[in-house]
Amino acid sequence: MAIPISYNIRNLVLRKGLTVMTALGIALTVTTAIFLMALLAGLKHAFVSSGNPLNVLVLRKGSEAELTGGFDRSLFPTLTTLPGIAKDSHGEPMASGELVVVIVLPRKDGTGEVNVTVRGMMPDGLEMRPSAKLIEGRWFQSGQREVVVSDSIRRRFSHANIGDTMEFGKGAWTVVGVFDAGGSAYESEIWGDVNQEASDFDRREGLSSAYLRATDPVAADALKNRVSDDQRLKLEGYIETAYYAKQTSSGNVIEYIGWTVALIMAVGSIFAAMNTMYAAVAYRGREIATLRVIGFSRPAILTSFVLESLLLALLGAVVGILLVLPFNGMETGTSNAVTFSEVVFALRITPLVALAALAFALIMGFVGGLAPAWHAARQNILNALRS
Amino acid sequence: MTLGSFVVRNAFRNKRRSLLTLVSISFSLLLLTLMICIWRSFYIDQVAPEASRRVITRDRVSLAFFLPAFYRDKIRSIQGVTAVAPMTWFGGRYLDERPAHFFAQVATDPDEYLKVASDKIVPPDQLKAWQQDRAGALVDVTLANKYGWKIGDRITLLGTIFEVNPELTIRAIYHRDPPQNAPYFNAKYLEEAVPWFKGQAGWYSTQIDSAENVARASQQIDDMFRNSPLQTKTESEKAFQLGFIATLGNVKAFILGICGAVMFAIMLVSGNTMAMSVRGRTREVAVLKTLGFTRQRVLSIFVSESMALSVAGGMLGTGIAIPVIWFLTRQFIALGVPLNMRVNWQTATLSLVVAIALGLVSGCIPAYRASRMNIVEGLRHIG
Numbered sequence: 001m002a003i004p005i006s007y008n009i010r011n012l013v014l015r016k017g018l019t020v021m022t023a024l025g026i027a028l029t030v031t032t033a034i035f036l037m038a039l040l041a042g043l044k045h046a047f048v049s050s051g052n053p054l055n056v057l058v059l060r061k062g063s064e065a066e067l068t069g070g071f072d073r074s075l076f077p078t079l080t081t082l083p084g085i086a087k088d089s090h091g092e093p094m095a096s097g098e099l100v101v102v103i104v105l106p107r108k109d110g111t112g113e114v115n116v117t118v119r120g121m122m123p124d125g126l127e128m129r130p131s132a133k134l135i136e137g138r139w140f141q142s143g144q145r146e147v148v149v150s151d152s153i154r155r156r157f158s159h160a161n162i163g164d165t166m167e168f169g170k171g172a173w174t175v176v177g178v179f180d181a182g183g184s185a186y187e188s189e190i191w192g193d194v195n196q197e198a199s200d201f202d203r204r205e206g207l208s209s210a211y212l213r214a215t216d217p218v219a220a221d222a223l224k225n226r227v228s229d230d231q232r233l234k235l236e237g238y239i240e241t242a243y244y245a246k247q248t249s250s251g252n253v254i255e256y257i258g259w260t261v262a263l264i265m266a267v268g269s270i271f272a273a274m275n276t277m278y279a280a281v282a283y284r285g286r287e288i289a290t291l292r293v294i295g296f297s298r299p300a301i302l303t304s305f306v307l308e309s310l311l312l313a314l315l316g317a318v319v320g321i322l323l324v325l326p327f328n329g330m331e332t333g334t335s336n337a338v339t340f341s342e343v344v345f346a347l348r349i350t351p352l353v354a355l356a357a358l359a360f361a362l363i364m365g366f367v368g369g370l371a372p373a374w375h376a377a378r379q380n381i382l383n384a385l386r387s
Numbered sequence: 388m389t390l391g392s393f394v395v396r397n398a399f400r401n402k403r404r405s406l407l408t409l410v411s412i413s414f415s416l417l418l419l420t421l422m423i424c425i426w427r428s429f430y431i432d433q434v435a436p437e438a439s440r441r442v443i444t445r446d447r448v449s450l451a452f453f454l455p456a457f458y459r460d461k462i463r464s465i466q467g468v469t470a471v472a473p474m475t476w477f478g479g480r481y482l483d484e485r486p487a488h489f490f491a492q493v494a495t496d497p498d499e500y501l502k503v504a505s506d507k508i509v510p511p512d513q514l515k516a517w518q519q520d521r522a523g524a525l526v527d528v529t530l531a532n533k534y535g536w537k538i539g540d541r542i543t544l545l546g547t548i549f550e551v552n553p554e555l556t557i558r559a560i561y562h563r564d565p566p567q568n569a570p571y572f573n574a575k576y577l578e579e580a581v582p583w584f585k586g587q588a589g590w591y592s593t594q595i596d597s598a599e600n601v602a603r604a605s606q607q608i609d610d611m612f613r614n615s616p617l618q619t620k621t622e623s624e625k626a627f628q629l630g631f632i633a634t635l636g637n638v639k640a641f642i643l644g645i646c647g648a649v650m651f652a653i654m655l656v657s658g659n660t661m662a663m664s665v666r667g668r669t670r671e672v673a674v675l676k677t678l679g680f681t682r683q684r685v686l687s688i689f690v691s692e693s694m695a696l697s698v699a700g701g702m703l704g705t706g707i708a709i710p711v712i713w714f715l716t717r718q719f720i721a722l723g724v725p726l727n728m729r730v731n732w733q734t735a736t737l738s739l740v741v742a743i744a745l746g747l748v749s750g751c752i753p754a755y756r757a758s759r760m761n762i763v764e765g766l767r768h769i770g
Contacts, residue, residue, distance in 0.1 A: 017662065025655045028648050062550050067451050102449040115449055202616065234550075261645055264418045265652070271411035272656045278403060279663045332637065 003296055003304040008311055011280070019312065022276040026316025026361055027323060029265040034324045034357045036258035038347040039332075042183075043254075046345040047247050050184035051240035054086070055128055056223045058210040061236045066100040066209040067117075073097065073207050075233060082226055084219035085212050088124050094213035096125030099194050101201050101208075103168045105157050116153065117189045118168065120197030121211075128213050132186055137162045137177030140192050147192040148177035152331065152344050166190070169200030185244055187344045211240070247343075266364055273368030277309050281376040288376050289384035302377040309369020310362055317361035321354055390688070398692040401664070405696065408660040412700025412742070413707060415653045420708040420738045421715075422646050424728045429638070434625050437506040439598045442605050443627040445590040447618040450476075453587040454617060462593055465607050467600040470502035473574055473588030479544040479553075490530060491569040492544055494577045495592075497525070503594045506563055513538065513559035523558035526570040531560050542570075551580035592624075650745060653697070658749035661693045665753045672757050673765025686758040693750025694743050701742030705735045 012019045058079060063069035080093040088094040099120040104113045119125075126132075126139055132150075140146035147166065154160040165172040173192065181187045198204050212227075214220035220239060227237030281288070288301060328349040399405045444462060446452040453475070462471050477492040497518040501509060509517075509525065516538075517523045526536060536542065540557045555572050578585045595604045605621040612619045622630070665672070675685060709730050716728045 018659065021655050021659045021662075025652055025659075028652050028655075032645070032648060062547055064547060067449075068548055102451065104448050261418060264414055265649070268411045268414035268418075268652060268656070271407050271414070272652075272659070275404060275407040275411065275656070275660065275663075278407065282667075 001296065002300050003291065005307065005311075008304060008308040011284070011308065012311060012315075015280070018276060018279070019315070022273060022312055023316040023319055025272045026269050026313055026364060027320035029262065029269040029364070030317050030320025030357050030361050031324045032265055033262045033360050034320065034349065034353060035327070035347075036254070036262055037353045037356060038324070038328070038349045039258070040255055041350055041353055042345040042348040043343070045183055045348055046185055046187065046343055047244045048241075049131075049182060050186065050244040052128065052131070052213075053217065053239060053241045054214050054220050055240035056212045056214055056220055056227065057238045057240045057243050058212065058227050058235050059208075059238065061228075061234045066098070067102060070203075070206045070208055071235060073205050075235065076207060076210055078233065079210050079212060079227070079235075082212070082223060084214050084223045084226075086215045088127055088213075092124075094124050094128060096122040096128060096211045097194060097207040097209075098122070098125060098211060099198050099201070099203055099206075099208050101169075101197065101203075105168075108156055108158050114157075116157070118147075118197065119189050119191050120194035121191060122194055124213075125191075125194075125211060128211055129186070131184060132179045132181055135178055135180045137175075139177055142193045143195070144193065145171070145173050145196055146176045147173045147190050148179055149175055149190050150181045150187050151178055152181070152187040153190060154178050156344075169197065171200070183346060185247075185343060266360070270364050270368040273309060273312065273365060274371060276312070277305065277369050277372035278375070280308070281305065281372045285379065285384045288379060289381045292379075292381050293385075298377040302373045305373030305376050306366065306369045309373065310365045313361045313365025313368075314358075316365075317358045320361070321349075321357060325349065394688060394691040395695055397664075397688075398695040401667075404660060404663065408656060408696055409700045409703060411656045412653055412697055413704035415649045415656070416701050416704025416738055416742055417708045417711065419646060419649045419653075419741060420705055420730060420734060421712060422642050422649070423734050423737055424708075424712055424730060426642055427734060428728045429629060435506055436598070438624055440595050440601065441503060441624045442593050442595060442601060442608075442621050443590055443624055444593060444608055444619050444621040445627075447609075447620040450590065452617070453584075453589055454591065454619065456586045456588060458612065458619070459588070459591060461611060462591055462608055465604055465611070467595050467597070467604045468593055469596050470499055470594045472496050472500045472503045472592050473590075474592050475574060475577065475584075475587075475589035476548075477544065477546070477553075477572075477577070478548045479546045481542070481544055493569055493571050494574040495571050497523070497571075497573055500525075500571060503592045505594065507561040508563065509559050509561045517558040520556060520558050521573050521576055522553070522555055524555035524570050524572045525559045525561055526557055527566060527568055528560050528562050529566045530568050530570065531557070549577060549581045549584065551577070553577070553580070593621075650741065653700075653742070653745045654749040657693055657697050657700075657746055658753065660696065661689065661750045661753040664692070665689065665757045668757075669760065669765050669768040672760055673762050673768070676760070676762050676765070682758040686754045689754030689757050690747060690750045693754070694746040697742045697746025697749075698739065701739045704742075705730065705738050708738075 057066075059066065059069040060071045076095075076097040080095045085093040085095060101118045101120075102115045103118055105116050106113050123142055134148075135151065137148070140148050149160050159166050160175060162175055162178065164175050166175060167173075179186075179191075181189075194207075198206075212223060214223050224237035224239055227233065227235050291301060292298075327347055330347045331344060332347070444454070444458070446454055456473070459471050459473055462468060472495050475494040477494050479492055480488070481490070482488045497514075501507060501514060517525050524542065530536070534542075536557050538557055538560065541554060542557065543552055543554050545552050553572060553576060555570070555576075574588070593604075593608075595601050601623060605623070608621040609619050672685060675688075676682075680688075712728050712730055719728075
């Protein structure tokens with residue numbers, strides 16, 4: 001027969017001070033763990049939600065990013081003749097040769113300068129990125145010194161509103177539109193016409209990359225292989241979503257350091273929880289003996305105390321989650337390890353993150369409560385009654 | 388029995404409780420010491436005198452863009468410049484893609500590189516051999532030991548950014564403190580193998596004659612190229628390295644946040660333990676007061692117990708921190724980040740002082756309650 005949970009709850013409520021202090025200690029560790037997981041979840045989201053699975057990205061063989069790649073523009077027409085490419089709204093192969101450049105812009109709040117990606121694309125490039133939605137103004141026109149910026153860029157940098165002029169390359173560019181990138185990697189980008197940008201950055205003969213839209217997933221795969229296998233082209237094809245997914249390695253340093261910190265804190269918390277439970281067991285020596293005399297078995301006592309420790313951990317987890325919720329959606333940036341430019345992402349406290357934090361706390365409570373509970377169950381009844 | 392031994396005996400009376408508290412505090416303090424070390428090595432540590440005279444000139448926009456070769460002579464013309472070496476990150480792979488085989492590889496000019504990197508120690512005959520062999524490599528002693536390389540061995544790097552797999556012969560081995568895991572080879576080799584790279588360099592490493600001239604010379608270099616299509620950014624080597632770390636995010640806020648959380652956790656644990664201790668000794672405290680110990684005495688006894696516990700935890704934590712930080716530094720160096728973290732006297736002292744202070748603060752409330760206890764109630768107390 002198990003000891004009712006109300007026994008544990010009542011005990012926790014009775015020693016409020018002790019309960020609150022221990023729960024707070026666990027909450028601190030949980031908060032750290034959630035912060036870390038939310039950062040990583042946000043970073044992953046920025047990359048995973050980027051890209052269209054039907055787009056095939058073409059880079060020079062051996063280069064790993066658009067920024068460090070680059071091939072001769074004369075290869076572009078050959079690419080558009082490959083089989084399996086979908087047609088755009090004009091009946092032509094949907095393809096965009098693009099030039100990716102990084103510029104330095106000062107943050108509006110004066111905290112420093114940031115590398116921002118400027119992407120020159122062909123008209124099809126917009127059609128190939130339906131996930132970017134125009135929220136203000138209009139798209140740029142070919143042949144004009146016009147750019148569109150992401151909402152995130154508009155918020156964080158000066159001269160990024162509609163009608164403003166931005167200075168980079170060889171002169172001024174007019175901002176004509178703002179788009180919502182949906183938290184994807186495009187949040188850190190400024191888009192414009194590829195020919196205008198090529199002449200500004202003296203890159204008239206080269207392209208950083210090319211995007212080809214395939215008709216269906218099978219054709220996309222075939223197209224990707226076709227590009228990579230062609231010996232004359234010396235190019236490599238990637239499915240756009242897979243390309244971005246690889247860049248999540250930017251979070252590796254954060255992950256490594258973050259988990260080290262969280263683990264050290266967790267061990268500290270476990271010992272603190274153990275301490276509390278041992279004190280509780282010692283204080284309730286006579287109570288436990290009485291329970292045994294009444295007829296509750298040793299396993300029942302063990303379970304009861306482990307449960308109490310779990311309840312404590314649960315409380316700590318809830319407090320920890322509440323403490324961190326205000327930070328949900330907080331935008332921050334880190335360096336993209338592949339492109340050297342900034343990648344903006346927001347902290348995402350998803351249900352999965354909250355669940356993982358809960359599990360983390362419960363494990364801490366379990367490990368911390370096991371030894372004291374074992375000790376409680378093994379107590380000699382007579383000695384306990386006499387204490 | 389002196390007051391001191393009385394305090395210590397009581398602090399560690401309940402062995403299990405004291406041990407658990409100690410361990411918990413020590414882990415928190417381990418974290419705190421780690422944070423202090425990181426902060427110190429990032430923001431406070433001064434570099435070695437030779438390193439402080441080096442500046443890095445790179446493309447202002449991004450390290451991903453190369454600078455023209457003719458910039459080198461123009462930089463040399465700046466007053467105070469003693470040596471200029473072109474450097475290019477080769478970024479290749481060795482053996483395979485696993486992180487264990489990752490290390491930096493740089494193409495430079497062997498004739499001038501060691502004038503700039505004057506803190507690297509190379510035997511003169513080896514240096515000459517490297518300068519004479521266009522396909523020669525200068526490698527670090529730690530890397531050589533790791534892979535068992537000796538002078539005369541051939542190694543092949545697999546190019547990623549550059550479409551060439553250089554086959555290099557090891558001609559020289561260098562020592563440097565702290566160690567740096569990078570091999571260097573001749574940029575001319577790269578230029579011949581990869582035509583589009585000719586006439587360029589990734590960045591320039593320049594040595595200035597004295598540390599006082601660094602700021603002025605850096606400014607002059609940047610001014611010289613301000614109206615060129617490729618503007619430069621010149622900064623001290625330390626600032627350059629810090630720049631990479633800054634891109635990780637708001638590192639300072641992160642470190643301070645962890646420190647705050649850790650200190651709060653220590654206070655909670657320590658305060659908890661003291662509260663439990665006081666609760667269990669109600670009758671004892673009453674007896675002490677009957678004997679004539681004043682309120683202040685009782686207060687100071689309990690606060691001292693709290694401090695004794697936290698100091699012990701602090702010493703344990705700092706002790707564990709030493710090997711942990713040594714291990715982490717090795718990891719960082721293997722990844723190419725030249726962080727040299729060591730737990731020195733100042734760091735250890737700071738950690739201990741923080742521990743004492745936290746013990747004091749957290750012990751205050753339980754100690755106060757003990758001191759104000761009503762003697763008769765206390766004597767009557769059961770359990």
